[in-house]
Amino acid sequence: MTAATPELRWHAIGRRKVSVARVYLTPGSGKWNINGRNLGDYFPRPSLVSHIQQPFTATDTLGAFDVRARVAGGGVTGQAGAVRMGIARALCLADERHRKKLREQGLLTRDPRAVERKKPGRAGARKRFQFSKR
16 A cells, blocks of 8 residues: 555454453455464364354454454463454444444453452362361
């Protein structure tokens, strides 16, 4: 593009558990770049790939945007959820008409579940040490 026409690009942040994903959408042919790798290389499980592509299938825009994402923190499931939320938020910025479809499927709501902290005097968050009568 020339300097006179600004480049179309939408940026959004998605979070899940401890993971944070910065997602950039640009109109294109459906290329994926997650931390410098392809979607299938970074997320090898097919269930995670379909989970991440949910916002695109809900809005019928699969293959219409190039996705570039930087993900940090947590494990693969949390990172997949963070990327999914970032994509959904960026799609809303790209076209406000997508918001209703994404909201109906719950793709714009942050999942509040997180690991419960370990309590003092216990083996874990809820587990107790083995009881000994003597």
